[in-house]
Amino acid sequence: MNKVYFIGAGPGDADFLTLKGARLLERCATVFVPTPFEQTFVEHLGGKELLIPFNYYFDELITLIRQRLEAGEVAFLVPGDLTFYSPFQALIDALGEVAEVIAGVGTANVASAWLKKTLDLPGVCNRAIIASPRTLGDGESSPTIGDLASPGVTLLIYMNNIPLAELVAQLRSGYGCSVPIVIAHRLGLPGEEVVRGSLDDIVEKVGGRDFFNLAVPKSRPALTLVLVGETLDATVDGGWWDYRREHIWKYREEA
Ligand SMILES: C[S@@+](CC[C@H](N)C(=O)[O-])C[C@H]1O[C@@H](n2cnc3c(N)ncnc32)[C@H](O)[C@@H]1O
Structure with a gap:
């Protein structure tokens, strides 16, 4: 067949x-x-x-x-x-x-590799949420991106259709402070561009660039993934590894 x-x-x-x-x-x-x-x-x-x-x-x-x-x-x-x-x-x-x-x-995998960052990190991030404002719904009880944002969450936002300044305002209300944000545009394609910043400075760093095709009515969603959360800037030392070796992996080896 x-x-x-x-x-x-x-x-x-x-x-x-x-x-x-x-x-x-x-x-x-x-x-x-x-x-x-x-x-x-x-x-x-x-x-x-x-x-x-x-x-x-x-x-x-x-x-x-x-x-x-x-x-x-x-x-x-x-x-x-x-x-x-x-x-x-x-x-x-x-x-x-x-x-x-x-x-x-998936795009999320390529973004993680580009950034050289795992998108969860014990002690920093305890969950990752994949969402798109296009599919959350626009009813009164529908969640917003701001509702999904909170400390300890890595957010991966696909098909964003919210103007960047507004998106940042929603994220700030959810996280309660400035956290790292990455705008990954056309990953693996000609014109690839990745802008890294924080909720404090990302609007300025992006400037006039329309990474989300918002200036063109009815255009297809831009090939841009937004990643947000503390794990994007976090680093881990070898103590993390040794703790697991001592308390978890060693016992598996012996079992
Ligand atoms: C219809 S979804 C498809 C997602 C796809 N199934 C995946 O697994 O990556 C299209 C959205 O994926 C993201 N995307 C797809 N290709 C991308 C690329 N090359 N660079 C950045 N984001 C991309 C963007 O958020 C875009 O709006």
Whole structure:
């Protein structure tokens, strides 16, 4: 049975494609490719039929996929991967056992690597929250980003649509003070830019740059991830390691 592979493609750079993803992609004659992956994955897409998934309504897309499946296997390049904020779930559900999902490198993983920071750190951060103001809802009882922000939380904000000064004000009310914030724009893509600062100075550091496509009405969400929280600036010394060695790992070794 021919399959449709929903391949986690990473945030943009084809180097983040997994070996499994690359192997399966090679087998597919038709590939659904969101922009800008047709450019960054050009070396993997030669000789294939390339289609943009967002150019079709759902039923058209299902018909198209089923037609192509008669001739061979089909791939979707999934930005990041399916884990968070991926629009492909309805397709996967409709295709049933014909659909296979291939894990990939999410934007959060690439941001953590870029910053060389784990996003949780005992004693500094005890939870990480992934959220987007676009999906929190706008009813009176819907939570805001400010409600999610609090000391000990690392926040990863996808698809931000709140003007930066307003976002910072919400974050400050939640954290109760200035904490580190990072604006990671176009990770792994041409034009990559990462601005690091604190709630005190990030608005000034960003200046007039529109990292969230807010100046262009109805534009797609910008390829910008916001990370906030104490762990972004924290450092740990070897005492952390030795404590675990003494109290936890040693006993596992002996068991
Ligand atoms: C529809 S979501 C897709 C997330 C994707 N499924 C993932 O796992 O990373 C799009 C949002 O992901 C983030 N994003 C995706 N690609 C990015 C990149 N190259 N650099 C920074 N943020 C990115 C941005 O917040 C963007 O608005």
